[in-house]
Amino acid sequence: MPDTIPPQALSPLGAFARAHDPDRFLCALFAPAERREALFTLIAYNHELARAREAARTPMIALIRLQWWRDAVEEAATGKPPRRHEVAGPLHAAITANLLDPAGLQAMADAREAEAEEEGIPTEAAFAAYCRASAGGFAVTAGRLLGATGPVLAALQEAGAAYGLAGILRSTAALASQGRCLLPADALAAAGLTAEEVIADPATATPVIATLAGSGLRQAQALRARPPRRAIAAALPLVLARRDLRRLARGQTVPPTRGLGDRLAVTLAGLLGRT
Structure with a gap:
């Protein structure tokens, strides 16, 4: 479990992943040792994409941040020198070592543009597509890194999308505190709500x-995501997605810090090699 690993045992990217994305960090511990560092790099890259809108004062600045990362990926893929950045450097190394797929990384950045739309996400269909492209895209790229192919990648995308959905739903209040709402506008309208009302009072959602x-x-x-054993880490977020969605469907909240039950569920699934 992540809280039992001493800090000195982790690389800088491993420590970054544990600090900023403890869920996926825990899942990554079940990846083969020779692929784990690249998976930490992917987690760190995904975090940088996710914070593009959070750290930006305006949607335009968020789009500029996303383009910066697309350029960094393209430069690595075309053999240009790495950018001086704590994540861009390792990302460049993982791409040039043919561990991370540039096309998948670019698609992950493209997906985040939905977060910079002034009018928000308009429909449930667009919301589902966003989840498949962002968190689902992460799962596909992780799966490729770990050797998954063919139909397994499609299942991993759906598993990742489920985790992305749960993440957005459980973060509604946190997003509202930043003046943001990612819930689909048509679902809100059906309940007589607007994004502005949710931002003002997240409980209404x-x-x-x-x-x-x-x-x-x-x-x-x-x-039923059944990747080969070596790729189980890419599917493990599905375990947390099911647990979170079950709570949320009952009108409950999900604690910001994972409890023992969640961590044990992931650990057991990882050891058994099935989700």
């Missing part, structure tokens, strides 16, 4: 969150 979570849970429970 509880029924919408429960409905979206219930739908996502049914899909997540039906999903």
Whole structure:
């Protein structure tokens, strides 16, 4: 478990991943040792994409940040020198070592543009597409890194999308504190709500969150992501997605810090090699 690993045992990227994305860090511990550092790099890259809008004062600045990362990926893919950045450097190394797929990395950055749209995410269909492209894209890129191919990658994308959905739903209040709402506008409108009202009082979105979570849970429970044992780390976020969506569908909140039950569930699935 991540809190039992002494800091000195981790690389800088491993420590970065544990600090900024403890869920995926825990899952990454079940990857083969020779692929783990590249997976930490992917986690760090995903974090930088996720914070592009959070750290930007305006949507335009967020788009500029995303383009910076697209350029960094392209430069690595075309053999140009790495950029001086704590994540861009290792990312460049992983790309040039043919460990991380440049096209997948670019697609992950493209997906985040939805977060910079002034009008938000308009429909549930667009919301689902965003989850598949962002968190689902992460899972696909992680799967490729770990040797998954063919239909397994499609299952991993759906597993990643379920985790992305749960992450957005459980972060509604946190996003509102930043003046943001990523819930689909049509689902809010059906409940007589607007994004502005959710930002002002996130509790008003509880029924919408429960409905979206219930739908996502049914899909997540039906999903059977069966990657080869060496790629199980890419599927493990599905374990947390199911647990989170179950809570959210009941109108409950998900604690910001993982409890023992969540961590044990991931550990057991990782040891057994199935989700």
